[in-house]
Amino acid sequence: MIKNRLGNLAYQLVALLLAFGVVSLILISVDASPSEAYKNIFKGSFGEMRKFAEVLVAFVPLLLVTAGLLVTFSSGLWNIGVEGQVVLGAIATTWVYRLLLESGLPPVAIITLAILGGMVGGAIWAALAGILKVFGGVNEIFGGLGLNFVATALTIYLIFGPWKRPGVASMSGTVPFPDEFSLPLWAGLRISPWALVIALAGVVFVYFLLQGTYFGLRLKAVGKNFRAAYLLGIPTWQYSMYSFLICGALAGAAGAVQVAAVYHRLIPSISSGYGYLGLMVAMLINYQALWAVPVALFFAALNIGSIQLPIIMKLDSSLSGVLQGVLVLFVLLAAGVRQKFGRKS
Amino acid sequence: MRKNLARLAMFALALMLVLSACGGGQPAAEEPAAEQPAAEQPAEPFVFGMLLVGPYNDNGWSQAHYEAGLYVEEKFGAKMIYLDKVNPADRPGTTPDQLAEELVAQGAKLVIFNSDDMKDASTTFAKAHPDVYVIMASGDQVWEDGKVYEEIPNLTNIMGRMEYGKMIGGCAAALSTETGKIGYLGPLINDETRRLAASAYLGARHCWEQAGNDPAALEFKVTWIGFWFHIPGFTTDPVDVSKDFYSTGFDVVISGIDNPVNLAEAQKFTAEGTPSYGVAYDYVAACSAAPDVCLGVPYYNWGPDYLAAIQSAANGSWESQFIFNGPDWADINNHDTSAIGFVKGDALSADAAAALDAFIADLAGGLNLWTGPINLQDGTAYLADGEEATDQQVWYLPQLLEGMQGLSASE
Numbered sequence: 001m002i003k004n005r006l007g008n009l010a011y012q013l014v015a016l017l018l019a020f021g022v023v024s025l026i027l028i029s030v031d032a033s034p035s036e037a038y039k040n041i042f043k044g045s046f047g048e049m050r051k052f053a054e055v056l057v058a059f060v061p062l063l064l065v066t067a068g069l070l071v072t073f074s075s076g077l078w079n080i081g082v083e084g085q086v087v088l089g090a091i092a093t094t095w096v097y098r099l100l101l102e103s104g105l106p107p108v109a110i111i112t113l114a115i116l117g118g119m120v121g122g123a124i125w126a127a128l129a130g131i132l133k134v135f136g137g138v139n140e141i142f143g144g145l146g147l148n149f150v151a152t153a154l155t156i157y158l159i160f161g162p163w164k165r166p167g168v169a170s171m172s173g174t175v176p177f178p179d180e181f182s183l184p185l186w187a188g189l190r191i192s193p194w195a196l197v198i199a200l201a202g203v204v205f206v207y208f209l210l211q212g213t214y215f216g217l218r219l220k221a222v223g224k225n226f227r228a229a230y231l232l233g234i235p236t237w238q239y240s241m242y243s244f245l246i247c248g249a250l251a252g253a254a255g256a257v258q259v260a261a262v263y264h265r266l267i268p269s270i271s272s273g274y275g276y277l278g279l280m281v282a283m284l285i286n287y288q289a290l291w292a293v294p295v296a297l298f299f300a301a302l303n304i305g306s307i308q309l310p311i312i313m314k315l316d317s318s319l320s321g322v323l324q325g326v327l328v329l330f331v332l333l334a335a336g337v338r339q340k341f342g343r344k345s
Numbered sequence: 346m347r348k349n350l351a352r353l354a355m356f357a358l359a360l361m362l363v364l365s366a367c368g369g370g371q372p373a374a375e376e377p378a379a380e381q382p383a384a385e386q387p388a389e390p391f392v393f394g395m396l397l398v399g400p401y402n403d404n405g406w407s408q409a410h411y412e413a414g415l416y417v418e419e420k421f422g423a424k425m426i427y428l429d430k431v432n433p434a435d436r437p438g439t440t441p442d443q444l445a446e447e448l449v450a451q452g453a454k455l456v457i458f459n460s461d462d463m464k465d466a467s468t469t470f471a472k473a474h475p476d477v478y479v480i481m482a483s484g485d486q487v488w489e490d491g492k493v494y495e496e497i498p499n500l501t502n503i504m505g506r507m508e509y510g511k512m513i514g515g516c517a518a519a520l521s522t523e524t525g526k527i528g529y530l531g532p533l534i535n536d537e538t539r540r541l542a543a544s545a546y547l548g549a550r551h552c553w554e555q556a557g558n559d560p561a562a563l564e565f566k567v568t569w570i571g572f573w574f575h576i577p578g579f580t581t582d583p584v585d586v587s588k589d590f591y592s593t594g595f596d597v598v599i600s601g602i603d604n605p606v607n608l609a610e611a612q613k614f615t616a617e618g619t620p621s622y623g624v625a626y627d628y629v630a631a632c633s634a635a636p637d638v639c640l641g642v643p644y645y646n647w648g649p650d651y652l653a654a655i656q657s658a659a660n661g662s663w664e665s666q667f668i669f670n671g672p673d674w675a676d677i678n679n680h681d682t683s684a685i686g687f688v689k690g691d692a693l694s695a696d697a698a699a700a701l702d703a704f705i706a707d708l709a710g711g712l713n714l715w716t717g718p719i720n721l722q723d724g725t726a727y728l729a730d731g732e733e734a735t736d737q738q739v740w741y742l743p744q745l746l747e748g749m750q751g752l753s754a755s756e
Contacts, residue, residue: 048450054443152579164754167535167743168533168754169569169752170533170535170572171462171572171579172461172462176465190443262440272437303438308447311427311428
């Protein structure tokens, strides 16, 4: 078992090196120095407290999404719709804000309700994908993808329609909320400790759910073999729905944090692609909740650190996306190669 | 066999890795040599940063700002650092105030926010960093007579009086249309875009009537895409909008967005036998996208105002101001003095060019098209007979004008 783990780690390390190798080749092909690029990414993400705080701003929604996806992955579901669930979380949060801003309730209550509202919104959107899957026989990949487009369309409709700024029709988003309705930030930084707490609570919850509960065991049973789980008396479709709901709620929390702590309003690209990025993280860590924290942090650091590339080196910052994508590909490839080798020897 | 192949592949990739690590050193070693000339300059140059909403080479709005930055570098020996594509679609998960801090971390003592989309963020940033100078282009936060005035000592607003440029562009369109139908490719809807579309209409109507045409026969239609440029999945595609215009009898389309995508469409329609024209926007050389069908381009020349503001920041005479400069009527294309200019395009006929010059001369002589009677789109009175609009009335135009088709606000 331990040998197995070590072997696994070795393969992943090789995959990591190969990914960096490919990106280095790309850099060399445009006459840029890979070492300087990596140095700038590193300094841009961990070089000072302020930058690390920005990394955490990206880390929070990414970790929440990843935690949620661990649940749906465990039950054997490819919840591509997670991106839309983030969006719906943001929409629901904005909606609760709009309802309550004038209500006279204390800001703490409004912020709390808004975030809970976001979780409910994300869960409802995930439930739609689940209903399509369970009762409609629509594969969750297609259902989720469709719902992602609907979520974006809904955002745009709201921003240009009922929630528009007076006299304005612009992608810039809705009117920002007053500062006191924002999740409190660490002084001088843009990260809210509360957002961090929510994200860590989310991943701890998922860890214990999957490792330490009977519920988690059944969920995994459903994921490993749907038919066998059914024959053993596990209410399979209910468990599929539960996993959708849990993932949706966590993704909704990610959207809620985007509104309540980062943008303070609804913007068209409110999800910032964290849903899709979370899918990559979840694929990389292969069901292991413990790895969610470091890998999500690594991906967030790449996103933030790569902003230095266009500023300092006149390189496109989408290079970080290339690195992330190549990394996932190589890790999957390494797993495949390993399986083949395993069988032969 | 398979094992060997896999080993070979591994070896090849490992080799690439090693090569990349070796290759890495070379460009880095060359760099100091390339930077030496800069180091020879006397004093340490003043560093300013610029956040561009679109690509720095968009042939439009952002490029006009970028080249103004180069102008300041050249005239003042200052050094520019910039970040382009600063919008939530291109840089997900970031905010402009956060990105401005990255420029400050690289040494910028002044940061230019170049888009209306960054207005709130520029306020946030300026208040959080009172020691950094901020130029918010196209904004009105520190306009004392404006609607949203705030005292922010380290922030200055700069905007050109593009109303004049748009009038000239509208005039060129009216002088060239065969069908009497002019399309306006609008970005998002706000005060700025309403007043500029309206200015183009006023210029078009004036020149249409001056040429002896029936005012009722002029059609002027605005279609908005939802942002300053196309963001797939989020905005309407301006190429489609242009196509719709040209295929429904609108033979001139005026660009009001950050780039002249209408020109390429005009070129296609012309090649297919439907003579079509476009008016570009923002950037002095924008007609180069398709010179044969370009009637001209009203453009911003941010250089002189940026130079003055950046010099004042560097030498300690900075003042928070609202700068709203128009063309230098002595020579609207003087790059050192005129905030707004107009370059005629190859597609403009000799007669039309002469009439356009006469119109520019009239404007220089004091002709004010923002003079009543003018009604708003819904028919309510905007300017009484003979009444001239104030800057506030123009800046905060609440609707399109009577006679224009298109949405005044979001539905």
